[in-house]
Amino acid sequence: MTSIRERNKELILRAASEEFADKGFAATKTSDIAAKAGLPKPNVYYYFKSKENLYREVLESIIEPLQAASSIFNQPGLPADVLSGYIRSKIRISRDLPFASKVFASEIMHGAPHLSPEQTEQLNAQAKHNISCIRRWIDQGLMAEVDPHHLMFSIWAATQTYADFDWQISTVTGKAKLEDADYEAATQTITRLVLKGCEIAEHAPVASEQVG
Structure with a gap:
């Protein structure tokens, strides 16, 4: 209880x-x-x-899920499975934690003044690890020769937009609020673009269960 x-x-x-x-x-x-x-x-x-402590708690509440989303890169897996799983987790964060996601995005855009050195190092270390995984897959011939950094940036932007620009997305789609099916369609679309664009073979079907 x-x-x-x-x-x-x-x-x-x-x-x-x-x-x-x-x-x-x-x-x-x-x-x-x-x-x-x-x-x-x-x-x-x-x-x-204090307000400062509360703000840092809000940041921490989104940093933990972001790190958890990246944990799929920390275990053996094929590029199709890892990238599709990562995209699914990032979309889920934008759906379930839209306000904290916006706070985090704003913090980053302002130079991360409230992130602790430990948090900054933790996030950077994980990002570098994710990028090194992509670089290794390229070297192994498992995907096309794309820039690993910009691939990761593109995934961040594509998934984060469902939190940052939810009003615009709802307006364009004519919906007061996006539904689970919309987030699932976003997941499938972004995944398809990434896998096809990077010439990654889908060794196993991308999970079709709802984002929730």
Whole structure:
């Protein structure tokens, strides 16, 4: 059973993600976070001590899933399976954590001033590892000679856009809110573009289960 403390912290984190995503760190007020969470303002300071700490907690809440998504590169696997699994995980993050994803993207665009040196090193090390895996597959003749860095950047951009530009995507598709089927279509489309564009043989069918 979830404790009152855990429930309140979750409410505050969710509200903070929305406020920081909408207004940015500087313009966000703790009173607005408390109001959105439906809790007294002192609760924000009781659980998180400061707005800065709360912002870092929001960043941490998205860094962990991002690292988990990359974990598929840390085990043996064929390029088709690894890249399709990675794309699926990244789309799932954009669907399930859209506000925290926007906060993270904004943080990166501003030079990552609130990321700790440890977090920056952790993220960079994983990215370099992922890219080295792609380079190895190319050297082994398992995929076309593409630039590994820009392939990774392209996957990041294609999957992140479903969090950052959700309003535009919903408007163009004529939907108030994207459904699971839309995220599944996005996953399949991006995967197909990457695998076909990189001339990667689909040794096993790309998983067709819903993103959830």
